Amino acid sequence: MARERKQEDGPTGHESADVQTESDTTPLSWIKAAYHVHTFAYRDPRSAFSSATGLPVLSPTAVLLGIASTLFNLGRADDAQSFLGQAYFCRVAIDPPDGVIFFRAFHQLRRYYSTTKGRTERAGFTNINQGTREYGLCDGLITLFVGVPNTLVDAVKISLRNRDHLGTHDSLCSLVEDVQICPEPKDVIYLAPEEWQAQVPTVAGLTILTLARFKSAPVRPVVGQHWWMSGGEDTELVPYLIKGRFVGTSRGKIYRKE
Numbered sequence: 001m002a003r004e005r006k007q008e009d010g011p012t013g014h015e016s017a018d019v020q021t022e023s024d025t026t027p028l029s030w031i032k033a034a035y036h037v038h039t040f041a042y043r044d045p046r047s048a049f050s051s052a053t054g055l056p057v058l059s060p061t062a063v064l065l066g067i068a069s070t071l072f073n074l075g076r077a078d079d080a081q082s083f084l085g086q087a088y089f090c091r092v093a094i095d096p097p098d099g100v101i102f103f104r105a106f107h108q109l110r111r112y113y114s115t116t117k118g119r120t121e122r123a124g125f126t127n128i129n130q131g132t133r134e135y136g137l138c139d140g141l142i143t144l145f146v147g148v149p150n151t152l153v154d155a156v157k158i159s160l161r162n163r164d165h166l167g168t169h170d171s172l173c174s175l176v177e178d179v180q181i182c183p184e185p186k187d188v189i190y191l192a193p194e195e196w197q198a199q200v201p202t203v204a205g206l207t208i209l210t211l212a213r214f215k216s217a218p219v220r221p222v223v224g225q226h227w228w229m230s231g232g233e234d235t236e237l238v239p240y241l242i243k244g245r246f247v248g249t250s251r252g253k254i255y256r257k258e
Contacts, residue, residue, distance in 0.1 A: 028147035033160040035173040042167030054134030059211035060092040079155040091147035098140035196241040
C-alpha cells in the first residue's frame with residue numbers, strides 16, 4: 001500500500017518514479033480498531049445530500065476527520081490540531097463487513113428561513129424538504145486500520161476507543177475489544193489507484209468505488225486557527241479498489257465481500 005509518489009519530469013521529459021514525497025519516508029505505526037455497526041450510512045462523495053447513495057466502506061478523509069472530530073469532542077484540541085497538521089502523512093485501510101443490505105429511507109431536511117439573502121416574512125420559521133438516504137444493515141464487523149506517525153499513536157488510540165459512529169452521525173457503532181498496534185494490513189484490499197493500477201490483485205470479486213482522500217500536503221488552517229473539516233482544495237476524489245461485489249434487487253442493493 002505504497003503512498004502516492006510525487007512525479008517530476010527528468011531531463012528527457014519522462015516521469016520519474018524515484019522522487020519520493022516526505023510522506024513516503026515518514027515511519028508509521030499501524031493501529032487496528034474493529035467495530036460492530038448498529039446502523040450504517042455513508043454517502044458516496046459524488047451523490048447529492050438529499051438523495052444519498054450508500055457505500056460499504058468509508059473514505060480515508062472520513063476516517064481521519066472522524067479521529068480529529070472525536071479528539072475535539074473530548075476536549076483535546078491540541079491533539080486534534082496536531083493530528084490535522086499531519087493527516088496527509090497518515091494512511092487508511094478498511095476491511096468491510098461480510099455483507100451489507102442497503103435500503104432507502106425517507107428523511108426530513110430541516111432548515112430555518114433567514115434574512116441573510118434578502119428580507120423574508122417567514123424569518124425564523126422552519127422550511128422542511130424531503131430527501132432519501134441509503135442505510136445499510138451490516139453482517140460482520142467494519143475494521144479500521146490507520147497508519148500514523150509515531151508521535152500521534154497515543155492520541156489516535158484514544159480517539160478510536162471513543163468513536164460512537166462511522167459515517168453519518170446516526171451510524172451508531174460499538175468498539176469490539178480494544179484498539180491495538182498491528183502490522184501493516186497488506187492482505188486487506190483497499191487500494192488507491194496508483195497501487196491497483198500498477199498491479200491488480202489476483203482475487204475473485206473486486207469493485208471500484210470513488211472515495212475522498214487528502215492530497216500530499218498539509219491541511220490548511222483558516223483565519224482564527226479553525227480548520228477546513230471537509231472538501232475544498234485539500235482533498236481529491238479517486239477510484240479505490242475494494243474486495244466484494246454488488247447485487248441489485250427490486251428493493252435496493254446487496255454488497256457481499258466474498
